[in-house]
Amino acid sequence: MSDGAAGGHNGVERRGVMFVLSSPSGAGKTTLSRMLVKEAAGLQMSVSATTRPMRPGEVEGRDYFFVDRAKFDQMVAAGEFLEWANVFDNCYGTPRAPVEAALASGRDVLFDIDWQGTQQLRSHAPNDVVSVFVLPPSVQALEHRLHTRAQDSHDVIQGRMKKAGDEMSHYDAYDYIVVNDNVGIAFESVKAILRAEQLKRERQIGIDAFVRDMRQQLEG
Numbered sequence: 001m002s003d004g005a006a007g008g009h010n011g012v013e014r015r016g017v018m019f020v021l022s023s024p025s026g027a028g029k030t031t032l033s034r035m036l037v038k039e040a041a042g043l044q045m046s047v048s049a050t051t052r053p054m055r056p057g058e059v060e061g062r063d064y065f066f067v068d069r070a071k072f073d074q075m076v077a078a079g080e081f082l083e084w085a086n087v088f089d090n091c092y093g094t095p096r097a098p099v100e101a102a103l104a105s106g107r108d109v110l111f112d113i114d115w116q117g118t119q120q121l122r123s124h125a126p127n128d129v130v131s132v133f134v135l136p137p138s139v140q141a142l143e144h145r146l147h148t149r150a151q152d153s154h155d156v157i158q159g160r161m162k163k164a165g166d167e168m169s170h171y172d173a174y175d176y177i178v179v180n181d182n183v184g185i186a187f188e189s190v191k192a193i194l195r196a197e198q199l200k201r202e203r204q205i206g207i208d209a210f211v212r213d214m215r216q217q218l219e220g
């Protein structure tokens with residue numbers, strides 16, 4: 001799925017996509033994001049900062065930048081976030097600098113963020129954001145996934161289940177909806193959306209010159 005240098009498709013310069021996945025907690029965003037980053041060369045995961053405690057198995061700088069509330073507030077005040085929000089009583093924010101650097105070098109960026117963050121990103125960059133809402137196949141499957149992930153306490157899981165309905169109510173602000181029942185099929189769907197969005201004419205900013213050059217060769 002690689003586009004090669006500078007995000008170009010067959011040598012045509014292209015604007016990077018800001019590819020957002022949101023869902024109720026446990027529907028499978030992190031799973032799908034990891035699969036996508038492995039397969040889609042040129043796609044960079046945005047690593048958020050959070051005040052949430054680290055889960056077993058999480059790695060600083062890979063899963064999140066784990067910071068305390070004072071540091072988070074300082075980052076907000078310094079304008080270091082592209083967006084930030086309070087989710088499940090913790091703060092989460094997208095560091096601005098890595099995203100801007102990736103987009104400037106022609107890479108696509110993948111965001112695993114909630115609906116509030118998506119709204120903020122969309123207001124900053126309406127033409128670059130492509131958003132996908134991931135739904136679980138059922139409420140029972142969602143709860144089962146949160147339990148089998150086995151990384152949160154019973155109380156945390158109950159809290160997230162209580163808020164799942166609220167999170168889901170924002171599905172209609174998203175460009176695409178993917179039901180994550182079979183993970184392989186959901187992955188193929190998300191990958192197809194990214195590919196189609198990369199190929200949109202308006203994102204292929206080098207296409208005019210590319211066609212002009214060929215026409216000149218044909219005419220000359």
Ligand SMILES: Nc1ncnc2c1ncn2[C@@H]1O[C@H](COP(=O)(O)OP(=O)(O)OP(=O)(O)O)[C@@H](O)[C@H]1O
Nearest residue numbers: 025026027028029030031145148149180181182183
């Ligand atoms: N299609 C699927 N079928 C069965 N289990 C799945 C499927 N997709 C993901 N899972 C499992 O469900 C659990 C939750 O998935 P994941 O952590 O990716 O969710 P998430 O949406 O990122 O949650 P959060 O918002 O809390 O970070 C994980 O244990 C994952 O392996």
Ligand SMILES: Nc1nc2c(ncn2[C@@H]2O[C@H](COP(=O)(O)O)[C@@H](O)[C@H]2O)c(=O)[nH]1
Nearest residue numbers: 048084085087092093094112113114116117
């Ligand atoms: N608005 C933002 N939401 C974010 C960001 N990073 C993660 N999230 C969302 O928070 C919840 C909970 O995540 P978890 O890792 O504690 O399970 C989930 O919906 C994420 O998508 C962010 O930078 N901004």
